[in-house]
Amino acid sequence: MQNERIRSDNLLNSVNGKVYNKTIVFVLLMANFTLAVDFSVLNVALPTIGKDVGFSLEHLQWIATVYSLCAAGFTLFFGRIADLFGRKRLFLIGITLLGLSSLAGGLAEEPVLLLIARASQGLATAIVTPAALSLMTTSFPEGPQRDRVLGWNGALMAAGFTTGAILGGILTSVLSWRWAFFINVFVAIAVILIAPFVLKESKLNYRPKVDFLGAITVTAGLLAIVYGFTTAGTTSWSDRSAWGSLIIGAVLLLMFWFTEKYTPQPLVPISILKQGNIVWGNFTGLLAFITETSLVFLLTLYLQDVLGYTPLSAGLSLTALGVGTIIGGVIGPRIINLIGAKHAIIVAFVVQAAATFPLVFLNVGSGWLILLLVVTFIGGVANLAAIVGFMVTATSGLPDHEQGLATGLATMSQQIGITMGIPIMSAIATARMNILGHQTKMTILSGISLAIVINTALCILTALLIALFLRSKSQDN
Structure with a gap:
């Protein structure tokens, strides 16, 4: 009788533990998905926002730029602060800031207030993302379970970038661009109501000097x-x-x-920056985001300026890529389980290169759209598998009290990759167009094609460098 009661209690504790972990994962994934949507949701709506709020054309890009500046610039600092003073506390502060800044952005009637709101949203991203990721990594031990959670996170974040572009077009067309801000308010309220009861605080027993x-x-x-x-x-x-x-x-x-x-x-021990998995893991993430976000930019340019699609139609045409990223996030951990993170990254970049190169042959005819849909789907799967490999590699081998730092570095690599990719590929495409002379559909297409060749080469180069310099776990043992 006593043994049966013990078994019953153990079973109940196991079930409760699984439900508890699922709730934690749900809350953290919802927060990160919202932040990913925020990155791209306003891009399609920028011209409309400029007219409504009073931005001149040359200053319109600052709506996106101030967000990127704060999201990338402060993430390492707040990742480490989360380790030292509490991840749950930082997470809740960041979500509260996201809700308040989104409300301010939705109500903004002048440029300065809107820019302050966007900067605050970027700051919220820098606070929440590393805190949420470190709460994930410390809630699960290294291994398949953590890999699976990181895969879900990568899939949802990548889907968020694509969803943001589509959602921005729909909201602007049907309701108002202001709802791109207001939706965050409801998400923030939901997270704030649930998170305090499911997240555990984790911080050092002593208060170190900052x-x-x-x-x-x-x-x-x-x-x-x-x-x-x-x-x-x-x-x-x-x-x-x-x-x-x-x-x-x-x-x-x-x-x-x-x-x-x-x-x-x-703030960041040099010993961590010298660890091979940290350095090459973050290098992987940097290149994964540079190649894929810049490819989305190039394909958007192709769809709108060569094929003449509307912004909304262009966004919908990239849905196949979004679906591919979700699948890549789901199967990425399984691939890592089978062949290890290092080999998964190498295979992923080789497949991404193979899927990217055919886009060089895009032409002015709309019949090429089927090729675009097929190869972007495959490339999306491969890219997310590489991103999962990056997150697993860049956060492994470190104790729990340094996970905020590890996820802060990973988030920084992600944000800088997103920021760098577009200007690099834009500069390559523009230089090619300028050499050819006047801007026509054919010169724009030529510039895009050259940038796609460089994009493919970066994928191959990354796979080669990871093969040469990243040590697998079996090599370390």
Whole structure:
């Protein structure tokens, strides 16, 4: 009788534990999906927002730029702060900021208020994303279960980028662009009501000194780097302010390295930055996001400027890519289970390259759309498998008290990759167009084709570098 009661209690605890973990995962995934949607939801609506709020055409890009600056520039700092002072606390602060800034953005009637709201949304992303990811990684031990959760997260975040483009077009056409902000308010309220009861706090038993010099140099350096890339993308690579920002950013990051090397309690221990899985894992993430986000930009350019599609039609045409990313996020952990993260990354980039290269042959005829749908679906599956491999690699081998730092580095790689990809490929395509002369459908197509060739080459180069330099677990043992 006693044994039966013990077995019954164990079974009940097991069931309750599974339900509890599922609730945690649901809350964290919902938050990260919302932040991914935020990145792209306003892109289609920018011209309408400019007319309603009073932005001049040359200043319109700042609606996207201030978001990217804050999301990429502050993520490493807040990832480490989450380790030191509590991930649950930071997560709830970030979600609250997301709700308030979204409400302000939806109600904005002048440019300054809208830019402040977008900057606050970017700051909320920098707070929430590493906190949410570290809460995930510390809720599950290294292995298949954690890999599966990271796969779901990657799939939903990638789907969020695609969904954002489609949702932005629908909301702008049917309701108002303001609902792109207001939806976040309802999500934030739901998360705030549930999260305090399901998330556990995790922080150090002592209160360490904060490395303010390290925090200032790394944040300022990242802000300068992101600003340089976004300026180059919106003006040109001949812009002196773009190169000036990149040089200043590089100097500040070099100062950060020496600061961390000689500080007793560094923001980012140098020993972590020397670990192969951290370095090459984040390199993988950087290139995965550079190649895929820039490809989406190039294909959007093709669909609108060559085939003459509307923004909404162009967004809907990329749905196959979004479906592919969801499937890639689901099967990615299974592939990692079978062949390991290193080999999964290599295979994923090779398949992504094979799926990207046929896009070089796109032409002015709409009959090529079927090719586009098929290969972007395959490329989406492969890209998400690489992203899951990146997250597993970049967060493994570290204790729980450093998971905020690991996920902060991973989020930083993601945000910088998203920010860098478009200006790099835009510059390549534009340079080709300028060489050919006047902008016509054929010169635009030629520029896009060259950029796609470079995109394919980056995938192959990444696969080669990972094969040569990333050590697998079996090699480490």
